[in-house]
Amino acid sequence: MKATRTTLKHIRRSPYQSLAAVFIMMLTFLAITIFAFIVFGSSTVIKYFESKPQVTAFFKDEATTAQIQQLEQQLQQSGKISDIRYVSKDQALQIYKDQNKSDPLLLELVTADVLPASLEVSANRIEDLSSIAQTLRSSPLVLDGEEGVIHHPEVIKQLTTWTNAIRIIGLTLIVVLAVVSVFILMTVIGFKVSQKKEEIEIMKLLSATNWYIRMPFILEGVFYGLVGTLVGWLVATAGLMYATPYLSSFLGNIPLLPVSPLFLVGLLVAEMVIAIILGVLASSLAVLRYLK
């Protein structure tokens, strides 16, 4: 309690230095929060696309259900398939009706006979998609030509590449900001230690232990970290809330927004743990540097 009182006194008596320390921590944690939103968002987007069928094969009218089932079994035995679904002509019509229910003219023109039955296949690994597509193409049951088998492996591949790039850039930015904030905290606290050199010398002569002297400075680092985190998190979360309606219309069916409050609270707790570690690290370095 005494250490906490001393810490608050240190902060009160040099408000501008304290403000600078809080600001730098806020910037770091604002970046961390935004980066966490991006990582969480992009992972959800990728998951969404991965959950969609990646290869669709349309069958000729003469292909029987038994023949298609045999092909389905053959694919499943390859071990490359994560999900496979047979869509009959009637189901295809139902899907068509659902997608075009607002346009009665289109519904009138189409019957189940016109639509082909299909197999919707998802692979365990994106790399296997081409060989699955090749197997389906070579089957005599599948419609000839390009429209017989549809698959877009490059979409997910590109998305994954972009996400990885964003992660690397974000992570680098955060590491740089974290290092800079540790150095700035170290300087601010180191300055305060050197301002109190005389008082510290007297404390030592009056039998104060090293920890008694160090603790208020270490708590000060933790305080800056925690306040900076809270402000950074609040700013980023408020920004996300504000942008949610716009982002929702942009993302369409992808089930990303609104972000779960549990995720936001979890993120805040995790950031606070990081803030405590950074605060303790910076102030301990300052204290060790200036208080031998």
Next chain:
Amino acid sequence: MIKLENVTKSYPTGNTALSDVTFTINQGEFVFLVGPSGSGKTTLFRLLIRDTVPTSGSISIGDWDLVTLPHGKIHHLRKNIGMVFQDLKLLKDRTIYENIMFPLEVGNMDTEEAKKRVDEIIERVGISEHINKFPIQLSGGELQRAAIARALAFNPEILLADEPTGNLDNTTSWEIVKLLQDINASGTTIIMATHNADIVNSLLKRTLVLEKGQLTKDAVHAKK
């Protein structure tokens, strides 16, 4: 109680502050430490509070061996030795009450117990009317009393006073000496460094004379 054997203290600059000093001080003694400036008086005090260690020789206070005392135990030692510094070392941004309370806070004494202790000491040294003032608002004698009060916070067995009458007029000096005598009467061992020959000659106490780092006299009343 305090035992120095062949203590020498040299600094890296080559300056020898103390050379082969040997003496013993028993519990409850009042000892004057005299000698010109630079004779090693302050170094001797620094050695006794383990602010520095001797280059050679041994120092013990009760069961404490000051040469081998681990760093982590120094604060235990300093609770048993009160020190009145030559430059007082009172914290300027704290009141007299807070200054006296400070070592007890540092020593993690229970707040209520500490307050009781501070009230007792303030009464004893006679600065009750100044407790809410800051050091800058006090006279030399009052500051000296405040510094003595702080040194007494832990009720130490030994009190070291480095030139406590150095900047004081004659009347105030005698008041401070009287206070130290009272403290000594209650059983506290006192070592007082001083330049004031009047005081030394009048009190007829044991006197250690240091000259150029060497103990040249150790006698009751060391008048030359």
